[in-house]
Amino acid sequence: MNFFKNAVYKIQKRFSAQKAPILMYHRIAKVDFDPWCLCVTPEHFAQQLEVLTKYAHPISLKQFVQAHRDGNIPERAVVVTFDDGYADNLYHAKPILESYGIPATIFVTTGYIGGEREFWWDELERLLLQPTNLPEKLSLSIDGKIHQWDVGQASNYSQKDYLRDSKFDPWKAKPGSRLFFFYCVWDKMRSLSDNEQFRILKDIQSWSNSEQSSFPSYRPLSPEELIDLGANNLIEIGAHTVTHPCLSEHSETVQKNEIQDSKVFLENLLNYPITSFSYPFGNRSAQTVELARTLGFDCACSTVQDSAWQQSDRFQLPRFAVKNWNGDKFAKQLSRWFYA
Template identity: 65%
Template sequence: MKIPGSKKFQQAVRRVQKRLASSKGLILMYHRIAEVDIDPWSLCVTPQHFAEQMQVLQQYSHPLSLKQFVQAHRDGNIPHQAVVVTFDDGYADNLHHAKPILELYDIPATVFVSTGYIGKEHEFWWDELEQLLLQPGKLPEKLSLNISGSLEHWELGQAANYTEQDYHSDRTSKAHKAKPGSRMFFYYSIWQVLLPLPEGERRKILNEILIWANAKPIARHNYRSLLPQELSVLAQGNLVEIGAHTVTHPFLSSLPVVMQQDEIQVSKTYLEEIINLPVTSFSYPFGDRTTETVELTRTAGFDCACSTVADIIWQQSDCFQLPRFGVENWNGEEFAKQLLRWFHS
């Protein structure tokens, strides 16, 4: 017999409450609007598919800016089928590919920007790692790295030779689903090691991998982050709001509280200096946070913060841990079906 008040019982009640709530909506999470050869994290939606998705939102939902949505949530009056569009990281294609389409369909969006990458030549670290490890060619069969004082070893075996056929097969593969022994799995293993490291140590390890792979660092133009002047242009008009996404895009829970506070506050201050507008929204890199992180975000002067938890938003949702659904490279029809599933989840 289930006892009312037990954890499972309470979770079941909350699920029913969410399904029946009339005041609910959802936030969508994008990263890039671009066409690339390989996309291990499903970060890219092509401009064609993005246009189809925005047309679906225009016709079948109630698009709101994040600011409007948060106010409606606090008022307990979220419009029916309310949807918010957000982007994480601050890729330049958010301006050059996404904004014209948003303008075409008159759909507001928030772009969360990691300020440490603004105007820099080097790519986001996960893209840099992809360029080093997921390009056709041969790598040494063994790799050893000193990670925070601990020596880590990898033996690539057959994955040392990455053929054009392998590369082509991996074009739509997801890193976290890679088969052990494959080059994609090797990439994922290194990514997991780099993820919790502070930026300085991560940069050091990336340089060591660069030397090990006998590669030349080439910053790909279509992978770059926004320039300061581009960020200002992106913020012009009333359609795109700029939000903060830390300085170095760290795994916040791995940092001391003081460093977390710097990452959160400095990104807000720097963005406000560039765009000369208040920055009132925040997004946790990788969705990672602790109770202390959430409180630091509140006290930094933000009005809301977004996570990466896939769920709808209803009256009990925390404005500083707003869930979001990640959008993949679906055509308009696939996206419409997914939107319907989310609203009825």
């Protein structure tokens, strides 16, 4: 019976005109190495928005939520969103969005706003994925246990190795490579508290004998920049927790504080209601979703790769991750998404 219901659901959705791909971006920037595919270059972003103006009907997330409530999602509707709150969202994304008149929602991790540090995953990348030599063994204390990695031949990491690894996804990295080592450490850190993450980063910095220096182009927004970013009706600011945790890995109290405190911070800074939320890493449980429902939001976004439609849960809206495609490749991908 469940198989039959799922089959009917998929058929109804496939042929429904009332659905909308919600696009997920993170950064608009040009970088040498982008292990998590977070960056779209300004040139390609402009080409992608050109495609949206020609072949789609871009609407804001707020407009989509209202249309979803009304049961009247516009045909070929598309929604643009960003996660995390990088400074390049203001300096690179906003001017291009304004030039095409396309609205966007930017979900902000508030604990990093105005700080001097990069997001923890960017700091880990800087420490482990630069062409440098590292000690052959790493030992870290995590959750009261000692975890050890044998870096082996990957301790010597040349520019050639760096360029080779830049072509692979971390989760598909070859065992024994520096990229595989990076992914293993990242995977252990992902579900930890921010205090633990930064303690570990400090230990890795000492182990690697690296300088305490961040990449300026990777930095999060400052409070003043965030105010500027959300100063007009084209860009909506949404909440993305305080410290970007894997929410379901933590207690209900921690989850509630992460979600609620990010909302309150943004409302106090921007002086308007924050009504949208996105789950860091898309990670959530039924408890997490219920918290998002009850803390004053109108919707919440996940990272499930699918189109949103009339039967989608507004507090688990799916999104498609956009990669650094040129306009032609993006147009083909968009066509597929409309029929997902």
